[in-house]
Amino acid sequence: MLHVRDVFPSARVINYCEFYFNREGQDYGFDPEFPDSDPDGFRIRTENMTQLVSLVAADAGISPTRWQRSRYPELFQERISVIHDGIDLDIVKPDPIARIHLPQKSLTLTRGEQVITYVSRNLEPYRGFHVFMRTLPEIQRRLPRAHVLIVGGDDVSYGSPSGAGTYREKYLAEVGQQLDMSRVHFLGRIPYSDYLRVLQVSTAHVYLTYPFVLSWSMLEAMAAGAIVVGSRTAPVQEVIEDGHNGLLVDFFSQAELVESIAHVCDGGSGMDEVRHASMRTIREHFSLRDKCLPRQLDTLGVSTTSVRRAAIAARVASVLS
Known part of the structure; x- marks a missing residue:
C-alpha cells in the first residue's frame, strides 16, 4: 500500500x-x-x-x-x-454425498467414515504440522479405522526451512516407521473443488497455529460441517468456544490432541450439537454475502445497491452472450 x-x-x-x-x-x-x-x-x-x-x-x-x-x-x-474477508456459503457447505477417491490406493472415502483432516498452504511448524505428525501413531492406535487426509505443499510460507529436506520428510523420518501409511494420505496441493470435498467428508478437522493470522481453512471446515479441533491460541479462541462450536487443545499437548480427535471420531456425546453450532457461527458472523461483503462495501463507501445492479447487469450480459 x-x-x-x-x-x-x-x-x-x-x-x-x-x-x-x-x-x-x-x-x-x-x-x-x-x-x-x-x-x-x-x-x-x-x-x-x-x-x-x-x-x-x-x-x-x-x-x-x-x-x-x-x-x-x-x-x-x-x-x-x-x-472478515468472508466465507461464500453458496459454495462452502455440507454435502452428505461428498466423496474423495484416491485412485493410487483404490480407496474412496465418504462422510460415513472416520476421516481426520489437516490443511495448510504448506506443511510447517507455524501451523502445528510437527505436533500433528507426532500424534499420528497414537491416533492410529486409538482409531484403527480412521483415515488421515493431509493437504498442503512442501514449501515454507512462514518461518524458516527445516534445514535438510522438507518438513514432511523430516517428520516422516521421525514417526513414519510407527505409521500404517495405508491410512495416511498426503494429497499435496489440490484444486479448490477437491479441497472442499476433503472438508465435506471430514469428521475431525485439526487446526493448530502459532498466535498468527487466522486461516480461511478453519472457517471453511466449520462451514462444511466438520468439527474443528483447534489450538488454544489467538485468534482461534476468538471464533471457537471449547465444547460449544469446536474443541480446543493446548498447541503443544499431543495427549490433548489425541483425546479430542478420538472423542470426535468416536461420536462422543454432544458432537452433533457442536457441529450445528459450528455451522451457525459461520453463518451468523462470517457469511460473505450476508455479513462481510456489505460491511466491506460500506467501509469502501460503495453503495450495495449499485453493486447489485452491476452484478445483475453482468449476469444478464453473460447469458445473452
Whole structure:
C-alpha cells in the first residue's frame, strides 16, 4: 500500500491490516523448538515500517479478527474496522454425498467414515504440522479405522526451512516407521473443488497455529460441517468456544490432541450439537454475502445497491452472450 495514495490521490484508501509484528504475545518466540533467527527482535521493527507509512496515508483499515487488530499500535486501532474477508456459503457447505477417491490406493472415502483432516498452504511448524505428525501413531492406535487426509505443499510460507529436506520428510523420518501409511494420505496441493470435498467428508478437522493470522481453512471446515479441533491460541479462541462450536487443545499437548480427535471420531456425546453450532457461527458472523461483503462495501463507501445492479447487469450480459 506504500504508494497507492501517490498513484490514486483522490481515491478512498482502505488498508488491509492483516498482521502487525510484535515481540510479545504472538508468533515471535512462541515455539521453543524453533527459536527465532533474530533473538533481539530488531527485524520486527523493520518489518512494520512499510505498514506504518501506509497507515498514515490511508483513510481507514480493515482487519479480519479483533485479535489481529489488537496487534496494531493503539494510535491506529480506532481507524481499523474488524471485518472478515468472508466465507461464500453458496459454495462452502455440507454435502452428505461428498466423496474423495484416491485412485493410487483404490480407496474412496465418504462422510460415513472416520476421516481426520489437516490443511495448510504448506506443511510447517507455524501451523502445528510437527505436533500433528507426532500424534499420528497414537491416533492410529486409538482409531484403527480412521483415515488421515493431509493437504498442503512442501514449501515454507512462514518461518524458516527445516534445514535438510522438507518438513514432511523430516517428520516422516521421525514417526513414519510407527505409521500404517495405508491410512495416511498426503494429497499435496489440490484444486479448490477437491479441497472442499476433503472438508465435506471430514469428521475431525485439526487446526493448530502459532498466535498468527487466522486461516480461511478453519472457517471453511466449520462451514462444511466438520468439527474443528483447534489450538488454544489467538485468534482461534476468538471464533471457537471449547465444547460449544469446536474443541480446543493446548498447541503443544499431543495427549490433548489425541483425546479430542478420538472423542470426535468416536461420536462422543454432544458432537452433533457442536457441529450445528459450528455451522451457525459461520453463518451468523462470517457469511460473505450476508455479513462481510456489505460491511466491506460500506467501509469502501460503495453503495450495495449499485453493486447489485452491476452484478445483475453482468449476469444478464453473460447469458445473452
